[in-house]
Amino acid sequence: MKTAVITGGAQGIGLGCARRLRAEGWRVAVLDLSAPALAALEGDPELLPLRTDAGDEAAVAAAFARIAAWAPEGLDLLFNNAAIAGPDAGPVEKLSLAEWRRRMDSSLTATFLCARAGIPLLRARRGAMVNMASTRAFQSEPNSEAYAAAKGGIVALTHALAVSLGPEIRVNALAPGWIETGHLQAGADPTPPAHRPVDRDQHPAGRVGTEDDIAAALLWLAGEEAGFVTGQTIVIDGGMTRKMIYAH
Known part of the structure; x- marks a missing residue:
């Protein structure tokens, strides 16, 4: 049985991917800050919920010690997905250094800490690492400086890790655009879709994305079919x- 770790895995895209991996027969350790969301995942012996601040060094070390005991054979996949989801932090001239650091730590620092902690377990299985970037690493809306900088940093961190860790560990990133996640709140009632028909229709694909779109790409990057793919976003x-x- 293959084993994965998903950070930010009890809500949103992370939860959708955790569910997909379990449906495919994977064991999954889920790291998340939300105790209620993690509680909704309890009861599955092949799913390990761990309340963890992925941006905190001590918390990450403790979580990966638990994971190493739970999966001593190592990891097949580490999906660094944790982040503060909302990109809008308000006008940059009013953005405090503390808030900047909070947003960077939740995403870029968290990716570094979990990557560093997971490397020995990934090496044991020649596993794959996938980091969560965003199309906002390449294009922006107003008031998203911290989010864009963190996601751009993840793109760069991804190719740096790929060069440092290859050929034992392949490292890639996913950069989603708009993904509908309102129904992916563990333990909560489904929320109405966030995207209007006009939002969906403007896409060349004719719709916004779903968690299945991300999970399919994640599984591909984790598999042998992507064995020649590393350092990519x-x-x-x-x-x-x-x-x-x-504008017209």
């Missing part, structure tokens, strides 16, 4: 980053 956005958009 895979954009999954329905074509929006290839579309010229001007």
